[in-house]
Amino acid sequence: MHQMSSRAAGGAALLLLLHCCHIASTRGHKSDSALAVMENTGGGDEEEEVTVEEDEGDLEVVQPTEEWQTLQPGQAVPAGSHVRLNLQTGQREVRLGEEQLKYWTQEHRETEESRPSFSPTELKRAMKKIKEDMNPASKDQQQTFRPLEELKKDMAQLDLLVETDVQIMRRLLESFNSSESTTEQRLSVLMELEYLVHQVDNAQTLCWMGGLQLLLEGLNSSDFRLQQSCAFVLGSAVSSNPLVQVKAVESGALQTLLTMLATAQPLPVTKKVLFAVASLLRNFPYAQRHFLTHGGLQVLSELFRADGGGVLRTRIVTMLYDMISEKELISQAGLDLGLDATHEERLRQYSAVSLQGELREKGWCSLVPQLLESTEHDYREKALRALLAMAPVCLDQYRSDGSLLGSLLSLREQYLEMVQSEMIVGEENGYFGEIVELINALQVKIKR
Template sequence: MKSLFLKIVLIFAVLGSLGANKSDNNTFVATKEWQEIKEGQKIPPGLHVRINLTTLKKEAKLLENNDSEESNKSENHALSALPEEAISTSSPSDAKSPTKSKTKHLLSDALKRAPRDALAVEHSPQAFQKIKKDYKMIKETYDEMRKHFKTDAEIITKIVQNVVNVTTQDSYVMEPEHKIKWKMDALNNLYHMVDQIDNGVLFVQIGGLEKVLLPIIVNETDTTLRVQALRVLGTLTQNNPKTKIAAFENNVGEHLSRILMTSNDADELSAGVFAFGTFIRRFPIAQERILSTSGSQALIDVLKKECELKIKAKVVTIISDLVVERRLLTELSTENYTESKLFGWLSANSFCETIETLIPSNILELLEQSDIMEDFVEVMENTYTLCNPQWPRNSRLFHTLTTLYTSYLRTQDEHKLEISERLKSLIPKVFDNGIMRDEL
């Protein structure tokens, strides 16, 4: 710190010397000894300049040979700026030495006598008062803002309470369009919050599932509200075992199956498939209960509907994922959750017949959308053993797959080339004992 202060003082001294009165033609004549620089004198370049901290006068002398060494400049300037009695060769760690104490006293005294403007430090009481006033204002503003800060738990609890009050109490009178907008705002806020595991668990614990979501999903007549409620449900049960269990206990699977079987609205079907998939994945008990009854039929019904192909791709992705899950459980000797059970449910609802019709009838769209075709290739790879009696003899399916393979192979699109490789491997597996052998 001492050395730094001395450097600062020296810089101001040099600047001051350069800004001396230009009208005076007197030039400072340097020698090897320190000499005082008179007011208005010009200082030739190449001199060693200092401020004597005892007299506070500017002094200069000729540079000596050892002064030109770069590594010693700072130390030489610092030592030359001190009186001789302030220079000590004692150890820096010897804080109690008389020499160090005297040095500290001299520096402190020099600081007191140094011109305030030379140090560029503002000591104005008015400035300090302004700083204090600004700080107080900022603190008051922050404290006021903190009164309005709410945690996620507080917000979720408030939303649930408000929805329940508006729904159940006659004192809350709203126009229908206002009530729809108000509920939509509540669902939008929940959608962005319940994806966090702790928030989702809290939402279920305070009754949000049965008091907010299910009444809208089951009884609401406005489609936009039902769609958003389904999206919130899907987010709520995604990778959250506790919310999955709560949904299972509230018969969510049956409600979702009914929506998939009865709805023809594209947005509602898409949101319903999303919620169904997040709820049933990695949940074997729910799979047993739902897929063995209406769940499998609901999934196959979506594949038969007149709806967007990307919605159907979501369905086959769910089926493919469930097959893989069951296969892993079978390998773990979990007899209650075998792959064969799932195959039985799918077969009972005409899965194989639906797929062998669906792919050829959408060949033009599949030629362009390789990402959707990838989902169908995936499900065929995982279920071709189930559909072995039907698919190998279906010439239309065979020609569709070979056409897709050839078309993808001729492009420069990396993803389509990747799908063509998978089709090259899939086609012999599916048709080796059927139409492929007959045509060869």
């Protein structure tokens, strides 16, 4: 009797297996999940273990765990879960699949629990919407097209919303000149202008709009912040822009800037004014000649002596070095016979700038060596380069200046030790080595 029961149970299992395989073969094209039957080798009351595909209706999704739990009618499970049919109880049971069990750590569980849940109705509605969007038949067969003229009109309206740089600068100048604008608003306007005038065309347009006169008036403001910002915008506008440089000199900008340097000003204002003067003089011999005739070197020498920190001294010496160097470069390039007539004119203009002689007469041969007393390596480097550039007119004073000769010997020993330190860490041609070369070159010139 027991043997017949076992055969009957085996026959029932075989019929169930054939029936499930028939279902899997007929519905395999609809879903990736197939019905699988596996023999239970673990014993217990488990008869068969199956994985079934989810119902397409509105089902309540059950979250499986590591333990078997009974599935109620109308419930569904996520893909990859293990589902079994307990033939003794006739109930479906579910737990996590092998891959899910492998990666289902406490961290993953907490992440899953924190995710927002969606009801089956919402998921079904979303899937239906996706299918409709992907199905061309569900879309309108007739698409409406707007006339070309209407599109052109809309594009023209969009163009009106895009401001050009010219329109922006006009708006900024109107805002600056408005009696209702506060100081903070004017400072904001100047900041935007400084950004715009770096472009050559914008700087020239600003002059034609009267912006240059506005900046010169701002230099005379009682608010030092406006003075500082106006000097900054002016320096940026004239930098490498010959047309604006000419316009600035003709408008009296150089005299205004020199007057500000000759009077006591807050340090931020003086630094920006020096920047504006250096930008105005760079590669512009006409302005350099006016600078010399209006006592520019005398103004700078007084400012140099009054500066104790070295910041202004370094800026002044760098500006003088640039002026000397560019004249030397133009003179050396003049040896090329293939240059055009414009270069000849530049040579003629630079020949009218007697900068070296003025430097010697105004005492700069003894002023620049004072910058070597600074502890900043950058300041010393700038001073050495300027001393070398001025050597043709200052050698006699260098040779008689015991303080300068002593400083050169002391600095050479100091930087030679630093060079040894650089070589230890693998820097054979470091920054300190360049300073030693400058000292050596200056000492060679003095000993000749």
